[in-house]
Amino acid sequence: MKGSVHFRKDRGVWFVLWYHKLERKEYKIYRYKGELMYSERVAQKLLAVMQGDTENGTFRIEKFTGHGWTDTVPYLYEWLDVVKNDLSPATYKDYRNSIKNHLEPFFTEHPFQLHEIQYDVLRKLLNSINREGKGRANVMYCLHACLTYAWRSRRIPDTPPFPEKKHYRIQEKTITWLPEDRQLSILEKILKEHQPIFYWLKYHLRRPGEAMALHRVDYDSVNDLFIVRRSISARTLVNRTKTGVEHVIPCHSLFRPFIKKVRKDLSPYFFTCSNSRSEGKRYTSSIMNRIWKEACKKANEQISMYDGLKHSSCSQYVNEKNMALSDLQLITDHARLDSVKRYAKVEVSRRRELMEGNVVKLKKVRE
Structure with a gap:
C-alpha cells in the first residue's frame, strides 16, 4: 500500500x-x-x-x-462572502441567519469537517433545527448550496445525499382566497390615489415586490404591455425577478383607465407614493400592507395582501371562471404546471354545494 x-x-x-x-x-x-x-x-x-x-x-x-479550509464553520462564512454578490438580498439574509443561528451552533458542538458531513450527520442536523418545515428546509438548502460549491472547488470528494423530503415535515398550506366580489369590495375601500398599484396586482397576477420595482420604461405603450424585470428584495431594488426570468405581461383592458391616474412626476418608478421616504417615492412593503389592512378593516375582511390579490385572482380564474390550469400557467408564466395546481382546490362552500346537489339528485332517483 x-x-x-x-x-x-x-x-x-x-x-x-x-x-x-x-x-x-x-x-x-x-x-x-x-x-x-x-x-x-x-x-x-x-x-x-x-x-x-x-x-x-x-x-x-x-x-x-487544505490549510483549515475543511473546517465547516469558517468555510461556511468564507463561502457566503464569496457568493454574496450572486444572491438576492433576501436570500443572502436568509443564508446568513441560517449559518449564524443553526449551522454554526450545530457544527461547533459537533465539529465535523466538510468531508465528514454525510447522510447520518445531516439527519442529526435536521432534527436539531428548531423551525417549521419550510424554515428547516431553508437551512438545509443553505448547507446544500455550500457543499455543492465545496465539491466544485474540490474541497470534498462528492456532495452527500440529503434527507428525503418527508423528513422535513413540510405541510403544504391551504391557499386562502376571496371570490371576486369580495376582493373588489376591499379594493374599492382603498384611497383612489393608491388604487392603481393594487389593481395592477389583481389584474396581472404578479408579486408585490415586482409592482413596487416597476419602472416607467418597463411599460411599452406602443404594444400595451409590461416587462417585469426587477423586484424588491429585503427592501432593496434588484435588477432581476425572483426567478431570474423576465416576464412580458400584456396590459389588462380593465387596468388601462388606471394608467391615466398614475402620478406624473420625475420618479423613474411607475407607481409612486407621495408620503414614501424611499428613493423615487416608490411604494414599500410596509406602506402597502398598511393600506391593505385598513381597506380590509373597512370591508370587514381579514386576509393577507398576497392571498387577497395574487392567490385570489388565480383561484378566481380556475374556480369561478372555469379556466384550464394550462391556460392559467400561460397567464402567470409559471415554469411548471404543478405550481398552479394548488389553485384548483375548490373552496369548502363549493364542495358543500356539490355534495348537497348530489343528495338532491339521489332523492329524485329514489322518488
Missing part, C-alpha cells in the same frame, strides 16, 4: 509521505484535521485514512492538503 510515515527531527513533527501517481508529484502531509502531528500514532491514523480513501475510490489529495 502506498504512503509512508516519517519523523522530522528539526521540527519535532511527524508527516505522511505520499506519492500522487496522476500528478506525478510527492506530497508531505504534516497536518491531520488542521493540527500538526506530534505523535507517530496520529500520523499512522492519517495514513490509514488516506489508504482507505484510495481503496474506496474516493481519494482526493485536496482533502489532506
